Amino acid sequence: MVALSASPAAATTASSNCSATSFGPMCYYFQSSYRGSRAAINGWVNDLYAYEFSNTGAGAYQDVANNAGSGVNADTRCVARIWEHGTQTGRVKELNWNGYVGDRDSTLDELNNNNRSQSWRSCT
Numbered sequence: 001m002v003a004l005s006a007s008p009a010a011a012t013t014a015s016s017n018c019s020a021t022s023f024g025p026m027c028y029y030f031q032s033s034y035r036g037s038r039a040a041i042n043g044w045v046n047d048l049y050a051y052e053f054s055n056t057g058a059g060a061y062q063d064v065a066n067n068a069g070s071g072v073n074a075d076t077r078c079v080a081r082i083w084e085h086g087t088q089t090g091r092v093k094e095l096n097w098n099g100y101v102g103d104r105d106s107t108l109d110e111l112n113n114n115n116r117s118q119s120w121r122s123c124t
Contacts, residue, residue: 011063014039016054020098024075026082026118028068030059033106039064040074045118047086068115071095072104078120082108086116094121 016038018027023042030036030053037053037060045051048065055061073080073095084090093111096102108115 011052014051020074026080027072029070032069070106078123081119083117
């Protein structure tokens with residue numbers, strides 16, 4: 001009997017549409033200061049290795065997990081939470097509702113290139 005190993009699932013290329021909307025995406029940038037390829041990701045995500053950056057700019061097709069250099073919360077109704085580890089564990093960085101002070105971070109501070117999952121809170 002031959003044992004077959006499971007292949008990892010292919011990552012989904014995230015949209016680059018970071019337009020601010022109600023229940024909009026968390027928009028990750030490959031580089032600090034909102035430069036490079038973008039990844040607009042909606043909803044709760046237990047493992048950002050499921051997504052890769054869009055096909056334009058530095059970082060195209062790289063995994064979003066542990067590669068984000070900056071970010072903007074494009075959601076006008078919820079506070080975005082970026083987590084250090086998968087399944088919303090470890091240190092957390094919160095970005096306020098879009099259009100309010102604290103809705104973006106040009107370096108993601110301690111989670112710069114150290115991000116694995118995302119969630120939301122305080123949805124209005």
